[in-house]
Amino acid sequence: MVMKIFRIAKILMALTFLLSSQVLAKDINFEATVNSNKVGLGQSLELDLTFDGSQNMPVPELSVIEGFQVRYLGPSTRMSIINGQATSSVTYVYTLLPVKVGVFKIGPFRFEHNGNTYNSNTINIEVLEEAAQAQNSSSQEGLPQAKDLKERIFLKLQLEKDKVYLNEVIPITIKLFVNKLGVRDIQFPRFNHDGFSVGEFGMPRQYQEVIGGINYEVIEFQSTIFGLKPGEFRLGPAAIQCNLITRKQANRQRPAPFDDFFNSDVFDNFFGGYQAYPLNLKSADIPVMVLLLPLENKPEGFSGALGVFDFQASVSPLEVKVGDPLTLKAVVTGQGNFNTVNLPGSSLGDDFKVYEPQVKQDKDAKTFDQVLIPLNASVKEIPAMNFNFFNPQTGVYAAITRGPFPVKVIKPDKAEELKITESKQPAPALTKEEKLGRDIIYIKDNPGQLRKKGEYLYKHKIFLWLQVIPLLFYLLMVILHARRRKLAADVKYARQLLAPRRAKAGILRARELLKKGSAGEFYDVLFGVLQEYLGNKFHLPSKGITISIIDEQLKHKSIPEEILVNLRNIFSECDMVRYAASQLTKENMQNSLERLEEIIDYLQRNRV
């Protein structure tokens, strides 16, 4: 039992030692280690910065290390107690990703904490090409490879041309080039496109491309853009987030009995021999000029259609009665910005009742179905339709005309005159037909409360100012509460606060006795008031107050001599009354009372 207590005490002592931050700087050893001095491009290695002797060191901020990208992984702490001697350390673990081939010296790392400077050792690391070759397929064997990570994996933003017309749709391509590296979790690209409207990216295309003799795996994202306003803009840079799959180096610093067996590639691969290193790739940006459409030769009725289009139109049925609907179908096909395509114009005049067209837009076609109702039998044809558009490839305006479309309109029977029959295709007008029988509810009989226009409560100044009152009330409550707590907790403060109030009550009583002329009682009360006031004022027992105690209290407080003399006189008069009360006249009593008031007034005003 005693041994057990002794052991627990030893552990507690060791823990106390560990937790205390009084470790001397000279006892702390700062060391940098890596798990391998050779690493292939496309592999990563682990850098450990260890502080032996303390666990209370903050994370060192690593500056740029030449030839590597650095990522902080996290801390690892260690504590051991051997024969009652406790040692502790903290290791900050980083991943280093080599970015080019060569030999690099990293460190010494310099770290300052609490005015102490710690310097680590230096490490030489050789970055090789071979490892990357080993992890890739044999199909690429014999081909050259890039010696820099920036040449191994990069992003390109491509645009078909750098001068486009306003609203002209052009394809945009973002290509991710990868040479002999494992990449996964590739996100859809993002890019700055101020001044442009961008479509959505479809599924990416994957293929191989050789640039400068180097074979790249290419992941291509395609979309379309069009300019929203004229001017010079910069498109991009495009950015993609992905994870680079790097192979971990075997940790040679932790040898184990079955090291050779468990460090084999098979176990590495199976138990996470590879790790994901997040990469943010950025392309260069490209200049684009958005041009206004030329004003010369701009056809009348041009509504902004931009692209290379064809246009077809048809009418059905070709024979109708007056009041029966005809459907005019216009189809614009081709390549371009269909958002700019409107229903081709035609002059239908007053012979038709015209409904809003129904529009259907596909990727490469836009269809307009317009319902027309001939209003008289004189209609022989539907006038020609003109479709004007601007061809950005040729830079000129083009026009396509279809029609006129001959139709036969028959006069209806008298009973059927001007009855609008239902069209086979739904038209907006039919919606109204379905709602027959419904109408708005009748007007209100009285005006309700007519009030000043736009006068809402949230703008009403008096209402807004009234909101301050509850806040002031709350602040008052806080102050009163704080004062009450102080009075309860601080007796000295409470007595000082009480002193003048109590004195005032005593003086009133003394004044009554003065009127009666009873000197004995008067001076008893006066003496009591003086004692109580001074006792409360200087936080002393009131009954024990004498002139010598008060002299002692006031001697350092630079009180005018006149006040002190008055005070002494009152004390002596109060003493005198006990032996010779008859010698003190009413006048003396009046003087004593006035002097007492003067003294209290002075002490209160000057906050003695």
Next chain:
Amino acid sequence: MNKLRLVKFFAGCLVCLVIVFSLGSSFAQEAKVAEGNRLFYQGNADYKEAKFQAAIDNYLKVLNLGLESGNLYYNLGNSYFKKGELGRAVLNYERALMLIPNDSDLKSNHEYVLSLLNLGQQSFENWLGKIANKLFADVSVNFLTVLLAFIYILALLALASSLIFAQAKRSIKILFLILPVIFIILAISLNSKIVYLSKGAVVVSKEALVKFEPREEATTYFKLSEGSKVLVLDKTQNWYKVKRPDGKIGWMDKDKLGLILDLTE
């Protein structure tokens, strides 16, 4: 003593002046309201005789007096509807909804006109604003303001009580959990109503082209149909910079819009 008398005299004069002015303005306001009532009833008489333009003119005269009411906007909306100006009908129903949002006749007519215009619910808020607005859809701006002030006072009273009644702290703590949530939801709803009230507008023409720039010859960005709601973000002499519920922004001719809070009408 003389000074005190002088101060008392001036204070008395000031109080008298304030009373005279407030009585004067109160009488003037009462006279306006009487005239407004007369014009309103005249408008109703015209409406009953199917003289819709005359009814509109009389209702507008009430507005020109600087007066408004939910019923006035409702009747004005009905008159425009009967005249076939559905955009203006929507505009006045929207104005009425700010004052009498729980009026079932108003809600029915508003919904009906929107269905005729093939317009659904148009909302400018995010999901939180939509939830808050749904909760307080039938509450007017003024009532919401009073409710918010009440919650604010309640919160301050709860705080003050926690100082005085130390033993009641637990129940007050529960109140502290609930009050901020109610306060935030109320504040969001009130804010969105105020934004719509001060910036909201409705398209009153059959169709309005919204352009990239405030120029007649500028490229058309999108179209707005009659009765569509927008927020007015900026103004020039003849153009309004507007925002559609889907976030698209462009410039349109100011004559094609009617503002929800139009003090010039």
